[in-house]
Amino acid sequence: MSASPSRPARRGFARWLGETNEITRLFLAAGQIPDLINLAGGLPEPATFPVAELAELAGRAVAEHPGDALAYPPIEGLPALRDRIAERYASERLRLTRDNVLIVSGGMQGLDLLGKVLLDPGGLVAAQAPTYLGALDAWRPRAPRYRPFRPDRNDFDAEGALAGAQFAYCVPNFSNPTGRLVGTGTRRALVAAAETTGTWLVEDDPYGALHYDGEPLPRMIELAAVPGEAPYDGPVLYLGTLSKEIAPGLRIGWVIAAPGMIRALTLAKQGSDLASSGLGQRIALDALDSGLDRKVLPGILETYRRRRDALCAALAGQLADWFDWEVPVGGMFVWAVARDPALDTDRLLAAALEARVCVTPGSVFDPEGRDRRAIRLNFTLNDEARLAEGVRRLATALRALPA
Amino acid sequence: MSASPSRPARRGFARWLGETNEITRLFLAAGQIPDLINLAGGLPEPATFPVAELAELAGRAVAEHPGDALAYPPIEGLPALRDRIAERYASERLRLTRDNVLIVSGGMQGLDLLGKVLLDPGGLVAAQAPTYLGALDAWRPRAPRYRPFRPDRNDFDAEGALAGAQFAYCVPNFSNPTGRLVGTGTRRALVAAAETTGTWLVEDDPYGALHYDGEPLPRMIELAAVPGEAPYDGPVLYLGTLSKEIAPGLRIGWVIAAPGMIRALTLAKQGSDLASSGLGQRIALDALDSGLDRKVLPGILETYRRRRDALCAALAGQLADWFDWEVPVGGMFVWAVARDPALDTDRLLAAALEARVCVTPGSVFDPEGRDRRAIRLNFTLNDEARLAEGVRRLATALRALPA
Incomplete structure (x- = not known):
């Protein structure tokens, strides 16, 4: 037929x-x-998922916090989870409040939302090359132009790389696909170039915790913080996720950025999925509070x-x-x-x-x-x-x- | 400072x-x-949420189906849940398989994805007036043009309403905001106009189950089915959700459409959030299988x-x-x-x-x-x-x- x-x-x-x-x-x-x-x-190894702990947290999230887990959550995310993420990344230098944090449905949604907020058709993206395939996927419906940059080259010119672009995209820790680290000096140069050019700098960091040798390097959002500025109002947007540290099926990630950027991303999120799973958010909060990630x-x-x-x-x-x-x-x-x-x-x-x-x-x-x-x-x-x-x-x- | x-x-x-x-x-x-x-x-009344049942389903979803609940789910959704949704809406006339079903992160994501798939900048949307605010929010980043139509007017001309539009948007059951029903004759006229004009017809149906008096009217996707055609390949995209029937915090909805449309929406979903919460999907499947919705x-x-x-x-x-x-x-x-x-x-x-x-x-x-x-x-x-x-x-x- x-x-x-x-x-x-x-x-x-x-x-x-x-x-x-x-x-x-x-x-x-x-x-x-x-x-x-x-x-x-x-993909992560499923045997690393803390199944018994998450089963208990999931049942308790619904039974003890039905308002958080089952009702429409606030667009920005559960306030207590936003506070928890702010606390996780804050330092003496980097002052964060919940106004700096948007909960998203996995890191991929962070990429989709920032494309919606920053890209008009034909907008210019400065992209670390080679570039994470998922970021290219996320921005395809906005039809951007790309200008690649290679931060691992000796003659890398950060200001030239960023000038005129709407935003610059970088995976400084164990880049997808190359697995390489962007060095501390280059991180500083990228942050300085973001300040002088007015270009937003996206620090996508899903792999930061998966560090097998040596010491972690400073995050660009930390380098972008101005001592005494509270809350943070710098040019770096930081993307993090639970997918690599606990389990991807929860689809919980976060964006940390200047409050004005968070408000714009929140408007985009409202029209994208209204809010991320309340159940997933409550489990994430309880997992972080109980130190399950560590x-x-x-x-x-x-x-x-x-x-x-x-x-x-x-x-x-x-x-x-x-x-x-x-x-x-x-x-x-x-x-x-x-x-x-x-x-x-x-x-x-x-x-x-x-x-x-x-x-x-x-x-x-x-x-x-x-x-x-x-x-x-x-x-x-x-x-x-x-x-x-x-x-x-x-x-x-x-x-x-x-x- | x-x-x-x-x-x-x-x-x-x-x-x-x-x-x-x-x-x-x-x-x-x-x-x-x-x-x-x-x-x-x-917003729904939180006292209607089946908290005890969902707490048990949530714990069991993780403990007994960690692969479904915690790993990256397939972009299209868990196959068993897609089958379950296909079965829920199928009839003698409307033949559905999982290829007709995409699981989405609440009905709002369905609206976002179909905007991505169908709208180039300046594309024309025929919209039932007044129009659900959330749909306008979802499509704002695509900057469409709108042409309103009023299906409750006596002189309503469905073909004129749809001609030349990329898609027509309609909430036939208890429209948001007016609460009105679109009558069966008008539903038939809209479906016929979709066939003759080539315009896609979006049937957004979050409230279909919330019927207080009288009998439900036939769905437009049912009216659009061609007897003997399997699987369904018609012009109607149907959007459903668990938000009004079980709980919105799970953020689980679905799109039912022609397989080619589902494939296009799947590409858009890949770049939007990769997949909907595996835990939410597994709970939805077990809730529907156990008749919790009924x-x-x-x-x-x-x-x-x-x-x-x-x-x-x-x-x-x-x-x-x-x-x-x-x-x-x-x-x-x-x-x-x-x-x-x-x-x-x-x-x-x-x-x-x-x-x-x-x-x-x-x-x-x-x-x-x-x-x-x-x-x-x-x-x-x-x-x-x-x-x-x-x-x-x-x-x-x-x-x-x-x-």
Whole structure:
């Protein structure tokens, strides 16, 4: 049976949906491949979720705080959770109140909202390159122009990078996709450039807690604080999330920014989902109050550090002839760049799927889709044996590629 | 202490945020008024929430289904919940599968996503007038043009209303704000016009279950189904939600539409919040499977029917000289239209707040803000005594208005 042939054509979709994406289609098809080893996503290991503690918190959230958990929450989020987040990030220098905090439905919603608030059609975004795919997805309906910047270059000019842009987007801790840290000097330069150019500076920090070696570097929002200014009113918007530290299924994140920016983002949130899940917010509050995040973190770090080392050992054993990479000091990814500039990693993905392993090709992190020389490999979802087997399959795919 | 005077101006916000709104400011101020009686919102009575049942479902969702509740859910929603929703609305004529269903973070997100998918800047929306404020909020960042239509007029021309529009927006059951039903004949005419014009038809139905008198009318998506067509591939997008039937704090709603439309909305959702709360979805699934919605509905209907009657009795006793209204057969609102065309309900709101009662002025349901002759009164949140007192305060405000 099929639709009536007399039906006329329906109105088409908005223009941004017209851009076909072969890679997306390959990823969707990958879901159907049996025994696929997925090195492509950015998923946490479910065994790290504190299931028993969260089950108890969930039941108690509804039973003891039904007003918070079941009614429409305030658009900005539960006041006590906003206070808790303000307290978590505040310091002698960085003075925060709940007016600096918006609760969002995962970090992705923070990106969507700031696009709505800052981008008119054709607006200019200065984006750390390569750029997190999810940010490109979030802003696609606003059709921005992109100007990439590379903060890890020796000749990086922060003021030139930011000048004229509506905002600059940066993942300073273990960047998605490269896993690299932006150094403290460059962070200072970005903050200074935000001040002198008037460009907003977005500090997206989902991975900040996933630090395996060495000491954390100062947050840009901390560097942007003016001593004595209360509450904070600087140019940095900081995005955080519970997804990597406790569990992504709760969909709870936060934006910390100047109160005027929080008010604008709140208007955008009102028209996006009215408010984030009250139940999720109440669980997040009780989890943070009880120190559940601090309790589970050591186990997460131990698991992920071991897996990072296993992935890098497998790469050294199998792929050193084809790729170069750095061992990341944190985060979820290794970024491997082909030694042969002619190697096309979009084509490698197709061959990899034949060999039952999935990786993310570099092209999806480039607004123009032109960088086809790198792959992003995730090490948090699979155990050591699966990581090694995934890399073996990738080597098979590389050998099968036509020269 | 204040910000450093040397800071340059920061980049401004997107244009849609520049439209100032005095009414929004009044509403925000209302939150500070002690002992305010709120007849303005659209909030459910928290005493109707099945707290004990939901507390148990929440704890079990995490403990027994941690994969569903705590990991990243699929963008489209949990497959079992999509199946459950498809089953809920399917009939002999309307054949639905999970490919027809997208789970969203409350009905508001459905509106945001369809704006992203269907509206380029300046796109034309045919909107049932007066128009739900939240829909206007959701589409503001897409800067659409509006062409109002009035399906309750005798001379209503559905094809003329829809022709050339990207989509038509309608709340056929107990419209927000008017509380009116769109009749079955007009529903058929709208569906036929959607077919002949190619315009998508959005059936927003948050209140369908809140039916106090008479029998429910057929859904437009049911009328749009072609017998034998499986799965449904028609022009109607149906929006539903758990917010009015179980609890809004879960933030779970759904869109039912043609599979191609669901795929486009899924791409928009990926860049909006990645997925709706897995915990909320698992609770929704278990609540629907266990019949919790059917169990709580009779109590909700009894409470709201009594409150509707109390509000209308108070209006008849206090406001009949100033306003006309119809007793709604369902929903959450009474729409009262001033008998004197010179009565300005924006000004009435200011006087009402002085008298410690809040109502919604008609201007916010007009994209142009020009309709200042009506008010929307909610009867679900307050008990009978508070409703009567609220109407007394409103009469005081009316008497205090300068002629």
